[in-house]
Amino acid sequence: MSEKEEFERIKEFFKSNVSINVLSDILDFGPETLFGIDSISAKSLKEEGIRTIQDLANINETNPPQIEGILPRMIIKWAKIANVVEKVIRKEIKQRKKIVLIGLDNGGKSSILAVLQNEYSKLQSLLPTKGIKREKLDFFGFPIISWDLGGQIQYRETYLEQPELYFSGVDLILYVIDVQDPDRFEESVDYFNKILENVVTLDEKPTIHIIIHKSDQDFRKYLKWQQNVKKIKDLFNPIINKYNEFDTKYIDTTIYQQETIMQMLSEALKEISDTSKIIDNIMEELVLKIKARAASLISLDGLIFGGFNIKEKDDDLLNNSALQFHTLSNFHSSMGLIHEKKIHFEMPLNDITIQGENLFEYSEHNIPVYLWILTENPTLIGEQIEIFKKQLVPLIHMFL
Ligand SMILES: Nc1nc2c(ncn2[C@@H]2O[C@H](COP(=O)(O)OP(=O)(O)OP(=O)(O)O)[C@@H](O)[C@H]2O)c(=O)[nH]1
Ligand SMILES: [Mg+2]
Structure with missing residues (x-):
C-alpha cells in the first residue's frame, strides 16, 4: 500500500467532515471523529x-469498561477499529501474510497450491518438491x-535443525495429511509435534489448520474415511491440547473439488485477517437490527469476509446458497449478461428469504462483494444497509 492509499483508507474510518493533515495526529483525535460514534456516546466515553x-x-x-447508555459490544467494536487504525499508523500491519504448507511427502501440498492457482495442467506432472518453493501470490486479490x-525425510530434518529460517514470521500453517494413507498417521503426528515444539520455542503464534486432504468424493462415501478422520483427530488432539495456544481447525479437502480448497483458504485467511472479527461484530449488529437470522459478507470469487448467525445451521444454509448464486451469476456473466446488483430468492413454504446485494468492489481486481441476508422479515432490511455499508468499506480495504 502506498502512503497515499494508506491515507485514503484510514480516512474512510472517520466522519467525512474530519480533516486529516498528518496521519500520526489521528491518534490524538477525539472518539467522536470515528465514523459511527455519536456525540452523546463520545461525551460518555470522555x-x-x-x-x-x-x-x-x-x-x-x-x-471493556462499563459505560451507561453504551452496549459493551459497541465499545468492543470501536476499540477494535481504533486498534486497526493504530496498527496501520504505526506500520504494524504486514503487507504480505506468510503461509507455510507442511506435512509428509506425497501429502498433496504442491497439488493444493496448483489448484488454488487454477493450474490444473501442472497436476499430472508434479514431482516431489525439492526443498522449499516460495511464491508471492495473490489469492482472492x-x-x-x-x-x-x-516433505521428504531429508528435507524435514533440515527444517527442524534451523526452524528460525522457516517458521519466523509465519501467520498460518497449513498442515497437510493424506487421509487415504493411515499407515503414515503416526509418522505424521510425530512430525507435527516437532514442528509445534519449534514454533513454540520461536515464540510464534500462527493459526494452524490441519488439512484432511485427499477426502475425495468417492472415498468419503466409505466408513473407512470416517474411521481415518477419527484416527487423525485422536492422534492430533492431544498434541494440540498439549500446547493449547494456537487457533486450530480441521478441514477436509480434495483436489477434485476445487471449492473445498477455496473454502479452506477462505476460512484460513479469515482467521489471520486483522479486521475479520470486526466485520463479524458489524454483521451481528445488522442481524439484530433488522431481525434477520444470518448475514454474511462474501466476494464473488468466494472469499467469506465475515458473518453472524443466530443458529449455526443458518450459517451453512446462507453461505452455501450464496456461493451457488455466485456460481450462477458467473455463468450468466459468461453468457454475456451483466451481474445483477441484487439477488432476491423467496422460499415461501419455509417462510424465509435469501437476499444478496452487491455493496462494493474490492482489491485492484475490482471483485464484487455481496452482503447476504437470511431473514423471515425482508421488509425490515430497508435503508439499514447503507449505514452498514459505510462501516464495512474501510474494513474490507484492510482485510488482511
Ligand atoms: N486422490 C487424491 N490424490 C491427490 C490429491 N491431492 C494430491 N494427490 C496426489 O498425491 C500425490 C502427491 O502430491 P504432491 O502435491 O506432489 O504432494 P506433496 O505434499 O507436495 O509432496 P512433497 O513435495 O514430496 O512433500 C500426487 O500423485 C497427486 O496427484 C487428492 O485430493 N486426492
Ligand atoms: Mg510438493
Whole structure:
C-alpha cells in the first residue's frame, strides 16, 4: 500500500467532515471523529477517561469498561477499529501474510497450491518438491507469500535443525495429511509435534489448520474415511491440547473439488485477517437490527469476509446458497449478461428469504462483494444497509 492509499483508507474510518493533515495526529483525535460514534456516546466515553483514538485502542477488549447508555459490544467494536487504525499508523500491519504448507511427502501440498492457482495442467506432472518453493501470490486479490516445504525425510530434518529460517514470521500453517494413507498417521503426528515444539520455542503464534486432504468424493462415501478422520483427530488432539495456544481447525479437502480448497483458504485467511472479527461484530449488529437470522459478507470469487448467525445451521444454509448464486451469476456473466446488483430468492413454504446485494468492489481486481441476508422479515432490511455499508468499506480495504 502506498502512503497515499494508506491515507485514503484510514480516512474512510472517520466522519467525512474530519480533516486529516498528518496521519500520526489521528491518534490524538477525539472518539467522536470515528465514523459511527455519536456525540452523546463520545461525551460518555470522555467522562470515563477515553478521550482519544489512542485511548480507545488501549481498551482491554476482554474486559471493556462499563459505560451507561453504551452496549459493551459497541465499545468492543470501536476499540477494535481504533486498534486497526493504530496498527496501520504505526506500520504494524504486514503487507504480505506468510503461509507455510507442511506435512509428509506425497501429502498433496504442491497439488493444493496448483489448484488454488487454477493450474490444473501442472497436476499430472508434479514431482516431489525439492526443498522449499516460495511464491508471492495473490489469492482472492490479497497478497500472500506461500512456502511449500517439500516433505521428504531429508528435507524435514533440515527444517527442524534451523526452524528460525522457516517458521519466523509465519501467520498460518497449513498442515497437510493424506487421509487415504493411515499407515503414515503416526509418522505424521510425530512430525507435527516437532514442528509445534519449534514454533513454540520461536515464540510464534500462527493459526494452524490441519488439512484432511485427499477426502475425495468417492472415498468419503466409505466408513473407512470416517474411521481415518477419527484416527487423525485422536492422534492430533492431544498434541494440540498439549500446547493449547494456537487457533486450530480441521478441514477436509480434495483436489477434485476445487471449492473445498477455496473454502479452506477462505476460512484460513479469515482467521489471520486483522479486521475479520470486526466485520463479524458489524454483521451481528445488522442481524439484530433488522431481525434477520444470518448475514454474511462474501466476494464473488468466494472469499467469506465475515458473518453472524443466530443458529449455526443458518450459517451453512446462507453461505452455501450464496456461493451457488455466485456460481450462477458467473455463468450468466459468461453468457454475456451483466451481474445483477441484487439477488432476491423467496422460499415461501419455509417462510424465509435469501437476499444478496452487491455493496462494493474490492482489491485492484475490482471483485464484487455481496452482503447476504437470511431473514423471515425482508421488509425490515430497508435503508439499514447503507449505514452498514459505510462501516464495512474501510474494513474490507484492510482485510488482511
Ligand atoms: N486422490 C487424491 N490424490 C491427490 C490429491 N491431492 C494430491 N494427490 C496426489 O498425491 C500425490 C502427491 O502430491 P504432491 O502435491 O506432489 O504432494 P506433496 O505434499 O507436495 O509432496 P512433497 O513435495 O514430496 O512433500 C500426487 O500423485 C497427486 O496427484 C487428492 O485430493 N486426492
Ligand atoms: Mg510438493
